[in-house]
Amino acid sequence: MRSKLVATLAGVLALAMYSSMAVGSKYNLPEPQSIIARETYDMHIWVMWICLVIFIGVFGVMFYSVLKHRKSLGYKAANFHHSTTVEIIWTVIPCIILVVMAFPATKTVIAMKDTSSPDMTIKATGYQWMWGYDYLQGEGEGISFFSKLSTPRAQVQNKEPKGENYLLEVDNRVVVPVGKKVRIILTANDVLHAWWVPALGIKQDAIPGFIRDTWFTADAPGIYRGQCAELCGKDHGFMPIVVEVMEADEYTKWVAAQLSASAVKTSMHVENK
Amino acid sequence: MAAVHGDAHGHGHDDHHPSGIMRWVTTTNHKDIGTMYLWFSFAMFLVGGTLAMGIRAELYQPGIQILEPELFNQFTTLHGLIMVFGAIMPAFVGFANWQVPLMIGAPDMAFARMNNWSFWLLPVAATLLVGSFFVPGGAAAGGWTFYPPLSTQGGLGVDLMIFAVHILGASSIMGSINIITTILNMRAPGMTLMKMPMFVWTWLITAYLLVLVMPVLAGVVTMLLTDRHFGTSFFNAAGGGDPVMFQHIFWFFGHPEVYIMILPSFGIVSEVIPTFSRKPLFGYSSMVYATASIAILSCVVWAHHMFTAGMPTVGQLFFMYATMLIAVPTGVKVFNWTATMWRGSMTFETPMLFAIGFIFLFVIGGFSGVICAIVPIDIQVQDTYYVIAHFHYVLVSGSLFALFAGAYYWIPKWTGRMYNETLGKWHFWLSMFFFNMTFFVQHFLGLAGMPRRIPDYNLQFADFNMISSLGAFGFGLTQLLFLYIMINCIRSGEKAPQLPWDGATTLEWTHLPTPAPYHSFENPPIVK
Numbered sequence: 001m002r003s004k005l006v007a008t009l010a011g012v013l014a015l016a017m018y019s020s021m022a023v024g025s026k027y028n029l030p031e032p033q034s035i036i037a038r039e040t041y042d043m044h045i046w047v048m049w050i051c052l053v054i055f056i057g058v059f060g061v062m063f064y065s066v067l068k069h070r071k072s073l074g075y076k077a078a079n080f081h082h083s084t085t086v087e088i089i090w091t092v093i094p095c096i097i098l099v100v101m102a103f104p105a106t107k108t109v110i111a112m113k114d115t116s117s118p119d120m121t122i123k124a125t126g127y128q129w130m131w132g133y134d135y136l137q138g139e140g141e142g143i144s145f146f147s148k149l150s151t152p153r154a155q156v157q158n159k160e161p162k163g164e165n166y167l168l169e170v171d172n173r174v175v176v177p178v179g180k181k182v183r184i185i186l187t188a189n190d191v192l193h194a195w196w197v198p199a200l201g202i203k204q205d206a207i208p209g210f211i212r213d214t215w216f217t218a219d220a221p222g223i224y225r226g227q228c229a230e231l232c233g234k235d236h237g238f239m240p241i242v243v244e245v246m247e248a249d250e251y252t253k254w255v256a257a258q259l260s261a262s263a264v265k266t267s268m269h270v271e272n273k
Numbered sequence: 274m275a276a277v278h279g280d281a282h283g284h285g286h287d288d289h290h291p292s293g294i295m296r297w298v299t300t301t302n303h304k305d306i307g308t309m310y311l312w313f314s315f316a317m318f319l320v321g322g323t324l325a326m327g328i329r330a331e332l333y334q335p336g337i338q339i340l341e342p343e344l345f346n347q348f349t350t351l352h353g354l355i356m357v358f359g360a361i362m363p364a365f366v367g368f369a370n371w372q373v374p375l376m377i378g379a380p381d382m383a384f385a386r387m388n389n390w391s392f393w394l395l396p397v398a399a400t401l402l403v404g405s406f407f408v409p410g411g412a413a414a415g416g417w418t419f420y421p422p423l424s425t426q427g428g429l430g431v432d433l434m435i436f437a438v439h440i441l442g443a444s445s446i447m448g449s450i451n452i453i454t455t456i457l458n459m460r461a462p463g464m465t466l467m468k469m470p471m472f473v474w475t476w477l478i479t480a481y482l483l484v485l486v487m488p489v490l491a492g493v494v495t496m497l498l499t500d501r502h503f504g505t506s507f508f509n510a511a512g513g514g515d516p517v518m519f520q521h522i523f524w525f526f527g528h529p530e531v532y533i534m535i536l537p538s539f540g541i542v543s544e545v546i547p548t549f550s551r552k553p554l555f556g557y558s559s560m561v562y563a564t565a566s567i568a569i570l571s572c573v574v575w576a577h578h579m580f581t582a583g584m585p586t587v588g589q590l591f592f593m594y595a596t597m598l599i600a601v602p603t604g605v606k607v608f609n610w611t612a613t614m615w616r617g618s619m620t621f622e623t624p625m626l627f628a629i630g631f632i633f634l635f636v637i638g639g640f641s642g643v644i645c646a647i648v649p650i651d652i653q654v655q656d657t658y659y660v661i662a663h664f665h666y667v668l669v670s671g672s673l674f675a676l677f678a679g680a681y682y683w684i685p686k687w688t689g690r691m692y693n694e695t696l697g698k699w700h701f702w703l704s705m706f707f708f709n710m711t712f713f714v715q716h717f718l719g720l721a722g723m724p725r726r727i728p729d730y731n732l733q734f735a736d737f738n739m740i741s742s743l744g745a746f747g748f749g750l751t752q753l754l755f756l757y758i759m760i761n762c763i764r765s766g767e768k769a770p771q772l773p774w775d776g777a778t779t780l781e782w783t784h785l786p787t788p789a790p791y792h793s794f795e796n797p798p799i800v801k
Binding site for chain 1: 335336337338342343346414415416420421422423426509510511515516517550551552553554555556557558559581582583585586589590593594597598600601604605607608611612614615616617618619620621629632633636637640643644647648649650652653655656657717720721722724726727728729730731732733
C-alpha cells in the first residue's frame with residue numbers, strides 16, 4: 001500500500017518535471033530555431049534527466065537513512081568506516097556517466113566552431129550602447145546601419161505602460177534569409193559586449209581590437225530577440241539584438257530597398273558637396 | 274564568542290592581557306583573533322546583504338524604480354566583492370584561527386603577531402570598499418570580476434577597489450602561511466597527517482591554494498592599475514595588449530578561489546556529520562585524496578568561465594573535460610557523507626540540519642555546475658541568471674550553510690553556553706525555504722534568457738523576479754535571527770555541558786574544558 005503510494009508520487013513528480021521541461025520558454029531554453037540550438041536544447045534535457053536520476057538515487061538513500069537510522073527510534077550506530085571496493089565503484093561509475101555526457105557535447109562543439117564557407121557574412125560591432133552592422137559578403141553586401149533600443153524612455157521610467165517587447169525592440173533589425181549559413185564576425189568599439197540570440201543558439205563576446213566569429217542557419221522565418229550578455233556599463237541592459245529571418249524572395253526585396261535607400265543617401269551626400 | 278574573556282582558569286600568571294579596546298588591538302591570542310574575524314565577517318555579510326536587498330528591490334518589478342543603472346552596477350559589483358572577500362573568506366579564516374590549534378593540540382598559531390596584523394588589515398580594506406560609494410563617480414561598477422576595458426573607464430572608486438584587493442590579498446597570504454606553518458609544525462605528538470581531523474586537512478589544502486593564487490590576483494590588479502594611470506597597455510588592444518588576457522589571469526585566480534571558499538565547508542561538514550551520526554567518517558583517506566584532487570583540478574579549469582570569449586576548439590574541449598572531471602572527487606565526497614550517515618544513530622540538532630541542508634543544496638549547485646561545464650549549454654546560459662543561481666547554490670547554501678553549521682557546532686566550546694535550539698531550527702528552516710524561493714526560480718529566468726547584471730527586464734521575466742525578490746527579503750531578515758541567537762547565546766545562554774555533542778571525538782571536545790580556556794594545550798596532548 002505504502003510502496004504503491006510512493007511509486008504514484010514519484011510518477012507524478014517525474015511527470016510534472018517532464019512537462020515543466022516541455023512547456024516551453026518560461027521554464028526552459030527558448031524553442032530552438034537552428035541546428036545548434038536544437039542540439040543544445042536536447043542535450044540540456046538529456047543531461048537534466050541524468051542529473052534527476054542521480055539526485056533521486058543519492059537522496060533516496062540519504063533520506064531513507066535520515067528517516068530510519070535515528071537515535072530517537074533507538075537505532076544503534078554501526079561502526080564501519082571504509083571500503084575500498086565501494087570507493088572504486090563510486091569513482092568509476094561517475095566517470096562513465098561523464099563520458100556519456102561529453103560525447104554528444106564534443107560533436108556539437110566541433111560543429112559550432114565550424115564557421116567555414118558561409119553563404120553570407122555580417123560584421124556586428126558593439127558600442128556603448130548599441131550595435132552596428134555591416135553586411136560584408138553575400139547577398140546584401142554593402143548594407144550598413146546602427147541598431148538601437150526603440151523602447152521609449154518613458155516606459156522605462158514607468159510613465160507609460162510597457163509593451164510586449166519591452167527592452168527587446170530596436171529601430172533597425174538585422175535581416176537574414178532563412179536556411180542560409182550566416183557567419184557573424186564580432187568586434188567592439190569601446191568595451192566588451194556579447195552578441196546573444198538564444199533561439200539561434202549563439203552567444204559570442206565582442207572584444208575591442210580583436211575579431212571573433214560564430215555562425216547560425218535559421219530554420220524558419222520569424223523575429224528572434226536577444227540582449228547584450230557582457231556587462232558593458234550603464235546601459236548594458238538597454239542594447240538588445242533583434243534578428244528578423246525572411247524567406248529568400250522577401251530578403252531580396254529588403255536588400256534592394258536598403259541598397260537603393262543608401263544610394264539615395266550617398267548621391268545626396270555628393271550633391272551637397 | 275567574546276565570553277572567553279575571564280573564563281580561563283588554572284593558568285594564573287599567563288592570563289595577563291590588556292583589557293578594553295587595547296585587548297583586541299594588541300592581541301596575539303588565536304581565540305581573540307578568531308572571534309574578531311568572525312564578527313568582522315558577519316558585519317560584512319550584513320553590508321553585502323544590504324546591497325543584495327537593494328538589487329532585489331530594484332528587480333522586484335520591471336522598470337527603473339529605486340536604483341539608476343549606474344548605481345545598480347555599483348551595487349552588484351560591491352555585493353560580489355564584499356561577500357567574497359569580506360564575508361565568506363574571513364569567516365573561514367576565523368574558524369581556522371579558533372579551531373586549527375584546538376584540533377591539532379597546539380597552544381596558538383605559529384606566527385601569533387602576524388596573525389594580529391593579518392586581521393587588522395581587513396577593516397582597512399573594508400573601509401576602502403564601502404567608502405568608495407562616497408567618492409566622486411561612486412564605487413566600482415564593472416562587476417566583481419572587473420573586466421577591462423570597462424574597469425579602465427571607471428573613476429576613483431576603481432582605484433580604491435584595487436587597493437582594497439591588494440590589502441585583502443596580503444591579509445589572506447599571511448593568514449594562509451600562518452595556517453600552513455601551524456598545521457605542519459605544531460601538531461601534538463602522535464597526530465600524523467593522516468590522523469588530522471578533516472577540517473584541518475581541508476584548511477591545509479585551501480591555504481596552499483591561497484598562497485598559489487592570491488599573488489596572481491595581486492598581479493592582475495596591479496596591471497590594471499598601471500593600465501589606468503601609468504600608460505601601460507596590458508589589456509588595451511590599441512597599445513598591443515589583450516583584454517582577454519585579463520580574463521585568463523583573473524580566472525587563474527578566480528577558479529581556485531571558488532574552491533578556497535568551498536573546501537573548508539567540506540571540512541566543517543565532515544566534522545558535523547560523523548558527530549551527529551555517532552559513527553566515524555566513512556572513507557577518511559579517500560576524503561583527503563578527493564580534496565587534494567579537487568584542489569589540483571581547480572587550477573586547470575579556469576577558462577570554463579570564458580567559453581564565449583572565443584578560444585580554439587581544442588581549448589574548449591580541454592576545459593570542458595577538465596571541468597566535468599571535478600564532479601568525480603566531489604561525488605566521492607557526497608557518497609562518503611551519505612555512507613557516514615548510513616546506519617548511524619542520528620540526531621538532528623541545528624548543526625546537523627545545516628550540514629544536511631548543505632549537502633542537499635550543494636549537490637543541486639553541483640549538477641548545475643556540470644550543466645554549465647558542457648560548452649554548448651554554457652554558451653546559452655553564460656552571463657545569465659542560470660549562472661547566478663548556480664553559484665549562489667554553491668556559495669550561499671554551500672559555504673554559508675556550512676559556516677552556520679560550524680558556528681552552531683562550536684559555539685558551546687567557544688563560549689561555554691548553549692544556543693537556543695528551537696530558534697536555531699527556525700533559523701535553518703526559514704533559511705532553507707527563503708533560499709530556494711530566491712534562487713531556484715533564477716534557473717528558469719536564466720534558461721528563458723534573462724542576462725545577469727541588468728537593472729531592468731522584459732515583462733516575461735516579471736513573475737519569477739517578484740518571487741525571487743520576496744524570497745531574498747525573507748532570507749535577509751532570517752539572518753537577523755541568527756544574529757539574535759548568537760548574541761542571546763553569548764549573553765544569557767544556558768551553561769553548556771562539558772561534552773554537548775556525545776558523538777564528538779576531536780581533541781577540542783575530548784581534551785579541553787568547556788569553554789576552552791584562554792590559553793589551551795600549553796602541554797600538548799598525546800594522540801594515540
